Amino acid sequence: MVETTGGGPQDGTAEVLDRPLPDGVRRRVVQIVADGFGGLTVTELPAQLRQYARFTPNRRAKFAGNAMAAALETDPLFRQRIGERLKEAQPELTGALESGSPPPAADPLDVAAAAYVLRPPGWVKLVTAAGEEAQRADAERVDEESRAELERLRAELARAREHTKAETERLRTELESAKKEVDALHRKLRSALSDVKRGEAALRKLRGETEAVRAEGHAQVSAAESESRRLKARLGETEAALEAARRAAREGRSVEDMRVRLLLDTVLDAAQGLRRELALPPVSVRPAETVDAVEPGRMTPKDIAARALSEHDPAILDQLLALPQAHLVVDGYNVTKTGYPQMPLEKQRLRLLGQLAQLAAQTGAEVTCVFDGAELAAPVLLAPPRGVRVLFSKPGVTADELIRQLVRAEPPGRPVIVASTDREVADGVARAGARPVASAVLLKRLS
Numbered sequence: 001m002v003e004t005t006g007g008g009p010q011d012g013t014a015e016v017l018d019r020p021l022p023d024g025v026r027r028r029v030v031q032i033v034a035d036g037f038g039g040l041t042v043t044e045l046p047a048q049l050r051q052y053a054r055f056t057p058n059r060r061a062k063f064a065g066n067a068m069a070a071a072l073e074t075d076p077l078f079r080q081r082i083g084e085r086l087k088e089a090q091p092e093l094t095g096a097l098e099s100g101s102p103p104p105a106a107d108p109l110d111v112a113a114a115a116y117v118l119r120p121p122g123w124v125k126l127v128t129a130a131g132e133e134a135q136r137a138d139a140e141r142v143d144e145e146s147r148a149e150l151e152r153l154r155a156e157l158a159r160a161r162e163h164t165k166a167e168t169e170r171l172r173t174e175l176e177s178a179k180k181e182v183d184a185l186h187r188k189l190r191s192a193l194s195d196v197k198r199g200e201a202a203l204r205k206l207r208g209e210t211e212a213v214r215a216e217g218h219a220q221v222s223a224a225e226s227e228s229r230r231l232k233a234r235l236g237e238t239e240a241a242l243e244a245a246r247r248a249a250r251e252g253r254s255v256e257d258m259r260v261r262l263l264l265d266t267v268l269d270a271a272q273g274l275r276r277e278l279a280l281p282p283v284s285v286r287p288a289e290t291v292d293a294v295e296p297g298r299m300t301p302k303d304i305a306a307r308a309l310s311e312h313d314p315a316i317l318d319q320l321l322a323l324p325q326a327h328l329v330v331d332g333y334n335v336t337k338t339g340y341p342q343m344p345l346e347k348q349r350l351r352l353l354g355q356l357a358q359l360a361a362q363t364g365a366e367v368t369c370v371f372d373g374a375e376l377a378a379p380v381l382l383a384p385p386r387g388v389r390v391l392f393s394k395p396g397v398t399a400d401e402l403i404r405q406l407v408r409a410e411p412p413g414r415p416v417i418v419a420s421t422d423r424e425v426a427d428g429v430a431r432a433g434a435r436p437v438a439s440a441v442l443l444k445r446l447s
Helices: 023-037 047-052 057-063 065-074 076-089 091-098 108-118 123-250 254-278 301-305 315-321 332-339 345-363 399-409 423-431 439-446
Strands: 327-331 366-371 388-392 416-419 435-437
Touching: 023 057, 023 065, 023 076, 023 108, 047 057, 047 065, 057 065, 065 076, 076 091, 076 108, 091 108, 108 123, 123 254, 315 345, 315 416, 315 435, 315 439, 327 332, 327 345, 327 399, 332 345, 332 366, 332 399, 332 439, 345 366, 345 388, 345 439, 366 399, 399 416, 399 423, 416 423, 416 439, 423 435
Parallel strands: 327 366, 327 416, 366 388, 416 435
Antiparallel strands: none
């Protein structure tokens, strides 16, 4: 809206701008004042601008912009002097404005700024049109930027889709390869099981044959012993006859002696032939070896039974951590409040983590310590010790739930040990395939 006063419709100074000066026009006006500022003496400047007399045009535009714009609006004499400097600097533009026909090729912002300083008739329309043109240009620029951003996002979406498609194909290929490997492993397993069954059958057959040979050997030994007893009996008879023959010889009966000697030689030759025929081995077992007793250095059944470990023996934790790829998950506050509840939480954590670092270094097992984040008033600034992973549960998630998530994240078959006295935690991880141990067992091992 343009208002006029008694100066008439052709007097531009009577026109009033009813809206704020557009930002683009205001910047150009401030630059015009800053450029014309240096051509004025200190006495020609308004009092509030004299402190900026020695500033460079750029510094004046930066630090005195508001003051110069206010002085230009309220001080007609200062505006007139700046207008004269503008006419000297841009005679063509200012002449066209005064003639009422602005150059069509000129920048609308420059035209509006010059019109605002010179105040020719219709200057309000020029300023308003420049503001609207600047707004349209900004809108077009924003629209172009939005279109460019949309195109960029579309291109990124297309690339992401292509990448996802390629990644899906790769994963599908890997899955097919894994399935083939699993099928091959299943075939190998079935073949190995078949070989084991055949081996067990052959072992049973061999055991049967061994038992049969052993029974046959026992029978032969029994027969040999019977024959030996018979021969011993005959030998006794022969010795008796020999003794009788000796007595007869002593009595001078030479004929009977000859007969008895001939009978003895016959019996001895028969016994030696029977030994060769039966091929009897020398006796290797002694009667004392058949008595049941415990020899020095051998373990008795009582000693073997004593080797079993109690559930509360810390040595069982060493056996579990010695398993390949073992993973120890510790319910942090459950352990510390079981072992040293009187200490502050910070010292409880530091003490437990230091002991767990030593355990990890000794066993080589993976160790994860879980603390309940609900106990904390602020984030903990803590450097985890070497070999120990430290986790705090998120808001709304308990440490027990985080422990169960860790157990479920492990592949089936990996040995996972969870140290906690909480029965609910122990039962939950046991159902998931982990091995629970009491916090007291871990504390005994750490101490």
